[in-house]
Amino acid sequence: MSRGPGRAEQPIGVFDSGIGGLTVVRALRRLLPGERIVYLGDTARVPYGNKSHATIERYALQAGQILGRHDPKLMVIACNTASAHGLAALQAAAPCPVIGVIEPGAEAAAAAKGPVGIMGTLATVQSGAYEDAIRRRNPGALIHSLACPLLVSFAEEGWLDDPITDAICRRYLNQIPFEVRTIVLGCTHYPILMPSLARTRPGTTWLDSGELAAQAVEDILRGSLGFRTGSARGDLRILLTDAGTRLQEIGARFLGEPLETVELVEL
Template sequence: MQGATMGKIGVFDSGVGGLTVLHALHRRLPAEPTVYLGDTARVPYGTKSPDTVIRYSRTNARFLLQHDLRLLVVACNTATAHALEALQAELPVPVIGVVEPGARAAAALTRTRRIGVIGTAGTIASGAYQRALAQAIPGAEVVARACPLLVPLAEEGWTEGEVPRLVVERYLGDLRGSIDTLVLGCTHYPLLKEAIADVLGPQVALVDSAEATAAAVEDALRGRPAAGGGTPTRRYFVTDVPARFPEIAARFLGHVPEAVEQVDV
């Protein structure tokens, strides 16, 4: 196909949360071949030092570059916060993280400039979203909050009913009426959108950072379509025994992934 470009979209995360980004990419760019790496042997990144996160991110990127990439997505908020600039400076392909697209989407949605952002303790402590929102929306009032229990709820499939609603109420109930936009600053959180929306009400717009990141990738590749022909390849790698990976991944992707391979990066 004239103008078509060879190469895959590479995506890495510390575990399985980045599969929400991959799912959004598959919906937006169904013809694009992808390769995913979940660093399940070293998860979570949020408890690691910035230097360690940068080191892990470099090894993940080097592994994925072996698979003929034309673009890399850092689908981990902690890795985006600490390693994105280093990867962008060092790698021979474009690198997109999950923080800036979410901040830009919030800037487009907010009416009052009162914005909430939720994430893991590591992401919130890094200040990455707070800085990105300050740049995207000068003068914005930003409330940042860690919601660590939402990750295990998403992975266990407890995304509907009383339990997730009570947890979300405990974390976010006091924000009702005080913000008009909430950034879901963890790739697990889109699975709990229904519970979050139920607690905060329809007056609060939810920004899905996975969807925002997929839109940013689509923009970056505009005019550079993948080579046509056949079903695009979709490969999945993990750094620890994949045991429950297919089961958990199905909650994020909406289907059981094809063969999952274990690798040492």
């Protein structure tokens, strides 16, 4: 892989099972505004959280092939489920470095005092990826993992300040012991629900895996790949495998800025 002077000008490729990974793009745009980003959302096959390891791995490789057409300097799997089940395969196949969102979140969780909680999709929790990554850093860590499959739907519906969302969050969070004061949001949809989460579990430190992944990207660019030059804001391309009727409304909610145009691609 070439790492000449022009390599720093190449985009960062980001993909997710749908549009939830736009929360990672939002963090990247805030932290690294000059970087160009190509985002792929596999909206035709979302969600990944209830699929098998082999299927998720295959989807991750296909997404990597599409992003590879844009010659990215780095790929980010902005999906905890795909990070748990497809990261190793894509790292072996991709022509550039690839990172997921689990290792940055696990690193922060391992450094926390006291027991930690993990909220994620069923596939992420069943993979044990967070537990393994945390215990590599802190073998004695006490970890409470919880699958929260309904939260993705509430995030996509935009029920961000609603008593029903509060009730569902409370129902889930009551299953995590109250002495757990640090919880990893192990799904990129979940930060959208922070108003309800914070209300139902006050005094908790929430670790946003997307924000932490953006910080990891900054470290990698500083260390080897290089930052894009110039002061202009980097462009953002949105590639989707299907366009639903509420796509722009929902996507803008996750991205934190208007979602003006999208491109449809076939896998």
